[in-house]
Amino acid sequence: MLILARKLNETILIGEDIKITVVEIQGDKVKLGIEAPREMPVLREELYKAVREENRQAVVSSRGVEELVRKVSKEGK
Amino acid sequence: MEAMKLMSRRLGEIEIDENRVITFPHGIPGFENDREYAIFPVVDEEGPFYYMHAVSNPDLCLVLAVPFVFFPDYELELPSENLEILGIVESERDLAVFVVLTIPGDFRDTTANLLAPIIVNPATRRGLQYVIENSRYQTKHPIFPQPQTNSRQRQGL
Numbered sequence: 001m002l003i004l005a006r007k008l009n010e011t012i013l014i015g016e017d018i019k020i021t022v023v024e025i026q027g028d029k030v031k032l033g034i035e036a037p038r039e040m041p042v043l044r045e046e047l048y049k050a051v052r053e054e055n056r057q058a059v060v061s062s063r064g065v066e067e068l069v070r071k072v073s074k075e076g077k
Numbered sequence: 078m079e080a081m082k083l084m085s086r087r088l089g090e091i092e093i094d095e096n097r098v099i100t101f102p103h104g105i106p107g108f109e110n111d112r113e114y115a116i117f118p119v120v121d122e123e124g125p126f127y128y129m130h131a132v133s134n135p136d137l138c139l140v141l142a143v144p145f146v147f148f149p150d151y152e153l154e155l156p157s158e159n160l161e162i163l164g165i166v167e168s169e170r171d172l173a174v175f176v177v178l179t180i181p182g183d184f185r186d187t188t189a190n191l192l193a194p195i196i197v198n199p200a201t202r203r204g205l206q207y208v209i210e211n212s213r214y215q216t217k218h219p220i221f222p223q224p225q226t227n228s229r230q231r232q233g234l
């Protein structure tokens with residue numbers, strides 16, 4: 001991993017299109033401003049990991065689907 | 078209408094109308110390499126449940142729900158850059174919104190992932206899983222009312 005030291009309002013460039021700027025520093029919290037091409041998703045890593053984990057858990061493995069469908073159609077939802 | 082065959086570990090060999098095959102250009106988190114999915118009703122067109130089955134992975138089968146049936150207040154804002162993936166729509170009503178269900182051994186504990194809905198543009202047959210930044214939603218919202226036990230109440234404090 002490349003490690004760069006930056007001060008407030010200083011920027012890192014990744015390629016030509018991505019700019020990351022230190023916008024605010026407060027205690028152990030850093031606010032970063034990110035400029036990237038619109039089609040490039042920018043996400044906090046823990047969110048992405050949570051969704052990845054949930055998708056893996058969601059792969060159908062039990063007979064629960066049939067029971068679920070039966071229950072909901074019975075209720076007329 | 079062209080029909081294609083899909084191999085499913087769970088459902089066996091099924092015939093799918095090609096119109097139901099949706100391309101996810103980036104895959105979905107956890108399955109970045111599976112980009113083509115058939116999305117079709119579990120029972121009939123009226124039902125709130127759909128299978129989302131990878132076209133070339135017999136093991137990859139998810140169950141989706143129409144969120145508004147279970148969560149009438151569910152709302153999301155889709156940043157316009159996603160339209161570059163989905164293709165142009167005249168109005169947001171032209172997009173189909175689903176949420177992924179996680180169905181554990183006991184189906185009464187089924188949860189919906191409201192944090193990352195599946196958005197499909199039926200006109201271009203393209204889709205994506207959109208992770209909503211800065212939302213109050215999580216990956217596990219129970220779709221049925223949960224019994225209020227003491228231990229649950231304690232956890233809520």
